[in-house]
Amino acid sequence: MNTRSLDKYLRALADVFPALVWIAPSNSVGLDELSIPGPSPEGTRKVDRVRVVLLGDTILIAQDSPQGPTLVFREKFTHRHVEGKLQTVLTESEKIVSFIKDASCGCGSRLRGWNPYGQNNSVYSSKDPIE
Numbered sequence: 001m002n003t004r005s006l007d008k009y010l011r012a013l014a015d016v017f018p019a020l021v022w023i024a025p026s027n028s029v030g031l032d033e034l035s036i037p038g039p040s041p042e043g044t045r046k047v048d049r050v051r052v053v054l055l056g057d058t059i060l061i062a063q064d065s066p067q068g069p070t071l072v073f074r075e076k077f078t079h080r081h082v083e084g085k086l087q088t089v090l091t092e093s094e095k096i097v098s099f100i101k102d103a104s105c106g107c108g109s110r111l112r113g114w115n116p117y118g119q120n121n122s123v124y125s126s127k128d129p130i131e
Contacts, residue, residue, distance in 0.1 A: 013054035018106035026094030
C-alpha cells in the first residue's frame with residue numbers, strides 16, 4: 001500500500017470532543033431521523049462527555065474512566081449522514097450512532113489528550129530494533 005492510499009485510509013472524517021452520543025438499535029429509525037435532542041426509539045442509549053473519532057471507515061467512541069481514556073465503542077460504519085453539526089453513521093451491525101458537539105467544556109477530562117491516531121495504537125513486531 002503506498003503512502004497516499006494509507007493517508008486516505010487514516011484520515012479523520014470527524015473528531016468531536018466533548019460529544020453527546022445516541023446509539024439506536026438496528027432498524028429502529030431511519031439514518032436521517034435520529035436527532036439530538038428529540039424523541040428516541042426504544043432501546044436507544046445516550047452517552048455523554050465522550051470523544052468521537054471517525055477514522056477511515058471506523059467509528060471510535062472513548063470515555064474518561066478512573067484508569068484514563070477507555071475505548072467503549074469501536075465498529076466499522078457503512079454510511080454517514082451529516083446535517084449541520086449533527087452526524088450520523090450506520091455501523092456494519094446496523095446500529096445507528098448519532099453525535100454532536102456537547103455544549104459542556106469537557107474540563108478535567110483526559111480525553112482531550114487521548115491520541116487515537118498515533119504511535120500508541122500501533123503494534124510492533126518483536127523483530128523491530130529497540131534502539
